[in-house]
Amino acid sequence: MTRHVLGDTAVMLDRSIKHVTRSLDTIITVTIMPIAFLLLFRFVFGGAIQADTDNYTNYLMPGILLIAIASGISYTGFRLFMDMKSGIFERFHSMPIARSSVLWGHVLTSLVSNAISVAVIIGVGVVIGFRSSAGLLAWLAVAGVLTLFTLALTWLAVIPGLTASTPDGASAFSYPLVFLPFVSSAFVPTATMPGPLRAFAENQPVTAIVDAIRALFGQQPVGNDIWLALAWCSAILVVAYAFAMAAYRRRIA
Amino acid sequence: MATASPAIRVNGLRKSYQKRSVLRGVDFEVARGSIFALLGSNGAGKTTVVRILSTLLRPDAGTASVHGFDVGSEPLRVRESISLTGQFAAVDEILTGRENLIMVGRLRRLGDPRGTADDLLDRFGLADAGGRRVGSYSGGMRRRLDIAMSLIGDPPVIFLDEPTTGLDPEGRIEVWHEIRKLARGGTTVLLTTQYLEEAEKLADRIAILHEGTIIVSGTLAELRKLLPPARVEHVEQQPTLEEVFLSVVGKQA
Numbered sequence: 466m467t468r469h470v471l472g473d474t475a476v477m478l479d480r481s482i483k484h485v486t487r488s489l490d491t492i493i494t495v496t497i498m499p500i501a502f503l504l505l506f507r508f509v510f511g512g513a514i515q516a517d518t519d520n521y522t523n524y525l526m527p528g529i530l531l532i533a534i535a536s537g538i539s540y541t542g543f544r545l546f547m548d549m550k551s552g553i554f555e556r557f558h559s560m561p562i563a564r565s566s567v568l569w570g571h572v573l574t575s576l577v578s579n580a581i582s583v584a585v586i587i588g589v590g591v592v593i594g595f596r597s598s599a600g601l602l603a604w605l606a607v608a609g610v611l612t613l614f615t616l617a618l619t620w621l622a623v624i625p626g627l628t629a630s631t632p633d634g635a636s637a638f639s640y641p642l643v644f645l646p647f648v649s650s651a652f653v654p655t656a657t658m659p660g661p662l663r664a665f666a667e668n669q670p671v672t673a674i675v676d677a678i679r680a681l682f683g684q685q686p687v688g689n690d691i692w693l694a695l696a697w698c699s700a701i702l703v704v705a706y707a708f709a710m711a712a713y714r715r716r717i718a
Numbered sequence: 719m720a721t722a723s724p725a726i727r728v729n730g731l732r733k734s735y736q737k738r739s740v741l742r743g744v745d746f747e748v749a750r751g752s753i754f755a756l757l758g759s760n761g762a763g764k765t766t767v768v769r770i771l772s773t774l775l776r777p778d779a780g781t782a783s784v785h786g787f788d789v790g791s792e793p794l795r796v797r798e799s800i801s802l803t804g805q806f807a808a809v810d811e812i813l814t815g816r817e818n819l820i821m822v823g824r825l826r827r828l829g830d831p832r833g834t835a836d837d838l839l840d841r842f843g844l845a846d847a848g849g850r851r852v853g854s855y856s857g858g859m860r861r862r863l864d865i866a867m868s869l870i871g872d873p874p875v876i877f878l879d880e881p882t883t884g885l886d887p888e889g890r891i892e893v894w895h896e897i898r899k900l901a902r903g904g905t906t907v908l909l910t911t912q913y914l915e916e917a918e919k920l921a922d923r924i925a926i927l928h929e930g931t932i933i934v935s936g937t938l939a940e941l942r943k944l945l946p947p948a949r950v951e952h953v954e955q956q957p958t959l960e961e962v963f964l965s966v967v968g969k970q971a
């Protein structure tokens with residue numbers, strides 16, 4: 466059966482990746498907003514923001530990447546919803562395949578398409594002055610954190626994908642996620658924020674993840690941030706996965 | 719599993735959605751290699767029966783077996799024995815027709831999914847359209863592709879849920895032709911339909927699902943005998959299935 470899981474997941478991944486590569490406009494849609502924020506903060510607000518840094522592009526990069534992922538995963542919800550609606554989800558489930566491959570195909574596709582978006586945005590960042598002295602190990606650590614973050618949010622996206630009644634409902638849940646970085650250390654130091662806002666900003670996952678990635682890019686000691694970031698991502702992943710599987714079981718006998 | 723045993727056996731099937739009781743004790747059997755039509759108006763519960771038989775939905779009570787396997791306790795065996803063509807063509811719009819067929823062939827672990835795909839495209843008059851995305855297909859072409867996808871792997875039992883709804887007369891005749899060919903090849907076909915003519919033309923046996931139970935079943939000749947004899951004398955031709963249907967569901971013809 467394990468061989469079937471891998472083989473069937475490969476077929477599902479192949480299918481779902483074709484959906485991404487044949488509508489490359491979704492990659493553009495996903496990357497255009499974060500790139501716009503990047504340019505806006507770098508060139509319009511950047512001069513006025515006191516972020517205590519000599520390279521504000523470097524400062525911005527982690528938060529921008531998280532915004533890209535938070536909006537990118539909404540397509541997983543959308544594609545899953547379309548599969549439910551078109552009946553192909555039921556067709557797969559009536560076939561002698563490893564049923565788990567149906568969801569995993571979508572989840573792995575999300576990892577691939579978000580990795581592409583992240584690469585595109587880092588490319589744009591380099592053009593406008595992003596520089597990192599990070600070595601291979603630090604880059605791998607950044608990739609690992611971003612992958613875990615994507616995986617956690619993707620399983621979160623599976624829930625509306627399985628339960629929504631309209632395509633908008635299947636993807637709209639990502640809007641609040643996209644705005645979380647604005648109330649974090651992603652654009653300005655949290656020390657500048659008023660009390661309650663600051664308390665929220667300093668204790669929400671985006672701040673820990675942003676600080677960890679920023680430290681890795683800057684060859685700084687990551688301290689506790691990396692563990693806090695990993696703990697947040699793992700916790701979101703476990704909870705989202707549990708709710709997604711519960712929603713899944715409700716949809717299918 | 720004796721060869722003489724029925725291909726499908728349904729006993730006392732019950733299913734409610736929330737408070738609405740849709741199936742209230744459904745019983746029927748389908749002989750191997752025959753075409754069985756489950757006839758009922760919109761909302762009668764035909765799709766519910768098909769979804770239970772294809773292991774997509776659990777009944778509240780009752781048993782069902784397909785190809786000798788119980789749908790509740792041996793769902794994987796059932797899935798190995800069946801193919802489902804749902805009420806709405808479950809095809810991938812972004813893939814081409816050929817890619818859809820190859821995908822199903824790979825999931826069914828065929829030796830030569832490409833060769834099988836090309837054969838089926840030919841057989842269903844889709845050879846020229848095989849390289850085009852399904853999104854550009856007409857309703858009839860989608861339905862044909864949908865049915866072709868169900869034939870991959872030669873399952874002994876095929877469920878066709880309203881296979882000709884939404885097709886033009888020409889498309890309908892083509893699909894009928896394919897269904898007859900399947901039965902001649904020894905495949906058991908359970909089809910649901912709202913069209914009396916379709917049941918009349920195709921089916922070896924017909925069962926009428928009404929208000930949660932099978933109110934009558936038998937061959938067309940047997941169903942005709944159900945009409946009060948006085949009525950038969952008044953009509954010049956044989957009574958149509960439509961007259962039988964309206965008479966047994968208690969409406970005025």
Ligand SMILES: Nc1ncnc2c1ncn2[C@@H]1O[C@H](COP(=O)(O)OP(=O)(O)O)[C@@H](O)[C@H]1O
Nearest residue numbers: 735736740758759760761762763764765766767
């Ligand atoms: N998932 C569901 N939740 C609630 N009601 C449903 C659901 N699926 C079907 N029904 C209801 O059950 C009845 C039978 O549906 P269905 O089996 O699709 O009938 P048919 O295929 O004969 O048209 C309909 O009234 C339909 O509205």
Ligand SMILES: [Mg+2]
Nearest residue numbers: 764765766805
């Ligand atoms: Mg139906």
